[in-house]
Amino acid sequence: MNQAADAELAIETKSLTKIYGSGNTEVVAMRDACMKVARGEVVALLGPSGSGKSTFLTAVGLINPPTSGQVFIRGQLILDADQAQVNLRSFRRQHIGFVFQKSNLIPFLSAIENVQIAIELNGQSSRVARQSAQKLLDDLGVGDRADNRPSMLSGGQQQRVAVARALANNPSIILADEPTAALDSHRGRQVMELFAQVAHEHGAGVIVVTHDHRALDVFDTTYEMEDGRMFQPTHSQPN
Amino acid sequence: MNLATKDIRHNLGRFALTTVGVGMLLMIVMGMGGIYRGIIADATLLIDSVGADLWVVQRDTRGPFAELSRVxxxxxxxxxxxxxxxxxxxxxxxxxxxxxxxxxxxxxxxxxxxxxxxxxxxxxxxxxxxxxxxxxxxxxxxxxxxxxxxxxxxxxxxxxxxxxxxxxxxxxxxxxxxxxxxxxxxxxDVPGEAVRLERASRYARGESSEVGIKQPALLENASKPSFELPTTPRAxxxxxxxxxxxxxxxxxxxxxxxxxxDVSVYTSSEEREFLLKGNVEKVRRQIGLFRVLLTVIAAIIMALILYTLTLDKIHSIALLKLIGAPNTVILGLIVQQALVLGVVGFGIAFLIGQKIFPMFPRRVILTNPDLIQLGVIVLGISVASSLLGIWKAMHVSPNEALS
Incomplete structure (x- = not known):
């Protein structure tokens, strides 16, 4: 693949392998996982519990480096096995948005502050960050709950605030780990459609780990994992 | 955005109670210093205010503030x-x-x-x-x-x-x-009976002495009041x-x-020094050691409080790391809370002390240099006691935000 084509990819992983322990206690959590996600593409990652989905997501999210393999983001080599090529925390802050199964908001901050902090950490002034955060919350339909703490929000509202935080810095990639698990099917579908909208509008690559087969039509591509191996189901076709 | 104040406001009641507790502890540390100053001031008050340049005391004694002196x-x-x-x-x-x-x-x-x-x-x-x-x-x-x-x-x-x-x-x-x-x-002052017994004793001693036997008229004097007898020493x-x-x-x-x-002479400052080195020295050391112990205990308690406060928000810290917060942000969160705890605790100690110390049976004197010294120590132990929490926070993996 040439340089220009690489740059069109939001994410590319090459032979990611993660081994925990050694000797008799060695566990291969992920083996030779390869994935390409184009900008604006929304990818579903399916698989039973313990299949290695979360391990893959944390490796791509630069949280839990692989034992071997490479992670490229926007054509740039970021992780070569466990060797970081950039400051991972700084890179995460600028390029990666996370959404989790639980909303994972900071409990002592209000909804708007949870979004604002992510923008401020990226160097924006407090005033600009607050304005941007309010706009994101408005866009996601929770603008009227901006001053409420997470404990005062419903599960769906919390998840939308979490999505707003993930989008806060206009990231290159968004990684979501079962983001709809705590939502009803209607809200769950709304969130999935939101990811698709964000990916298409902002050109971000989105990987969503999910068990929810009802909303698979929202995704451009589907990958599956089983026993640490990644593959594309034969019925999955990019849109 | 100041995360420390946001967290404090979120847990205001608990933080306030904790701070009051730390404040009470610091008040005791402050009070011990004040008691020491009070003892010094009380002990030297007389020497300082009586306005003597020199003290003439019994030969080879250190004067009335150190030991018995008779002249x-x-x-x-x-x-x-x-x-x-x-x-x-x-x-x-x-x-x-x-x-x-x-x-x-x-x-x-x-x-x-x-x-x-x-x-x-x-x-x-x-x-x-x-x-x-x-x-x-x-x-x-x-x-x-x-x-x-x-x-x-x-x-x-x-x-x-x-x-x-x-x-x-x-x-x-x-x-x-x-x-x-x-x-x-x-x-x-002695009771009348003791005076009568002393006179009788004097008479009996006179009777058995050679002077009393040779000059019986002298024995009449033995029964007189002592101040009338030239041979009896004056007070x-x-x-x-x-x-x-x-x-x-x-x-x-x-x-x-x-x-x-028959006498020794000391300046007022020497008498003052004898007093401080004698009566007050052991008290000073005792209070000093007690104060050091209390300061160490305060530091340990503050460290445990800050460690617990850090543990309480360990998930938030992991989350902050996950979204890319640099270590300075997390360090600032913990250290600022430690400083707020120390500074507000110090303020509470001072305010409560102002109300309580005057009720103590002995004077508790808070001097500005002592308060500044304690303030600096409190800032020091605030930062030092946050190290345990910082250590924990620095070792938290962003992975923990996912669990």
Whole structure:
């Protein structure tokens, strides 16, 4: 693949392998996982519990480096096995948005502050960050709950605030780990459609780990994992 | 956005209670320092305010503030004759304990050299100085005696004519100022039966002595009051206080008096040093060690509190790391909370101390240098005690945000 084509990819992983322990206690959590996600593409990652989905997501999210393999983001080599090529925390802050199964908001901050902090950490002034955060919350339909703490929000509202935080810095990639698990099917579908909208509008690559087969039509591509191996189901076709 | 204040506001009740607890602990540390200063001030108050340049005491003793000192009363006249001396006064000082209103009343009795010294140098809160040689007293308010009240000491009754504040001995007993004659009367008061027994004993000793056998007429004198007998020694005083003339060399005067074989001479600062090195030194060390222990305990408790506060938000810290917060943000969160805890705790300690310390039986003196020193120590232990929390926070993996 040439340089220009690489740059069109939001994410590319090459032979990611993660081994925990050694000797008799060695566990291969992920083996030779390869994935390409184009900008604006929304990818579903399916698989039973313990299949290695979360391990893959944390490796791509630069949280839990692989034992071997490479992670490229926007054509740039970021992780070569466990060797970081950039400051991972700084890179995460600028390029990666996370959404989790639980909303994972900071409990002592209000909804708007949870979004604002992510923008401020990226160097924006407090005033600009607050304005941007309010706009994101408005866009996601929770603008009227901006001053409420997470404990005062419903599960769906919390998840939308979490999505707003993930989008806060206009990231290159968004990684979501079962983001709809705590939502009803209607809200769950709304969130999935939101990811698709964000990916298409902002050109971000989105990987969503999910068990929810009802909303698979929202995704451009589907990958599956089983026993640490990644593959594309034969019925999955990019849109 | 200041995460520390956001977290504090979120857990305001718990943080406030914790801070009050730390404040109370710091108040004890502050109070121990104040008690030490109070002991020093009380102990040296008399030496500092009595206005003597030199102290003439019993030979080879360190003076009345360090040990028992006895000098003849006429020494005051000998000293007065030394060139360069503008005034010499007797110093009589002892402690008595009497029952008053069914309570023990301890009083340090200080004799004033009437008529040279009527107590004009004493700062009065009410009443006046002494106006007669006998039966008047200036009392410290800690004795619970008001102007006009009377108190019986020995065979005489004394009327309080003036009151003072914070004039107490190194043992924290309020000082009662009377004339030297009255102070000696109180000190050497003996019951009538004891006087009669002493006279009988004197007579018996005379009968068996060679002088008594050869000159029986002398035995008649043995039954007389002791002050009528020239061979009976006069009551002694503790020391003589010397005021040197303006322009005279204090050291020169001291050297002249020190040449006498029966006395030693010290400057006021030397007497002050004897007092501090003697009576107060062990108290100072005891309080100092106790204060160090309390400071260490405060630091340990603060460290545990901050560690617990950090553990409580460990998930949030992992989340902050996950979204890319640099270590300085997380470090700032913990250290700022530690400083708020320390600074507010210090403020609470000061405010509560201001209300509580005056109720203590002994003076608790908070000096600005001591407060600044403690403030710096509190800042130091705030930062030091946050290290455990920082260590924990730095070792948290962003992975923990996912669990």
């Amino acid at each position: 003849p009363q006429n020494l005051v006249h000998r000293v007065y004759a030394v060139p360069g001396v503008t005034a010499s006064r007797e110093f009589v000082y002892h402690t008595v304990q009497r029952q008053r209103d069914e309570k023990a009343l301890r009083m340090a009795v200080l004799g004033l050299s009437w008529p040279t010294d009527k107590g004009e140098w004493i700062q009065l809160t009410a009443g006046r100085s002494l106006k007669q040689n006998h039966f008047e007293m200036i009392a410290d308010k800690s004795l619970g005696l008001a102007v006009g009240e009377q108190i019986k000491l020995g065979k005489e009754t004394y009327t309080v004519v003036g009151t003072t504040s914070n004039m107490i001995s190194s043992g924290a007993d309020g000082i009662g100022f009377v004339t030297v004659a009255d102070a000696q009367a109180i000190q050497f 002694q005083i503790s020391a003589v206080m010397v005021t040197v003339s303006p322009g005279a060399d204090v050291n020169e005067v001291a050297r002249a008096i020190a040449g006498w074989g």
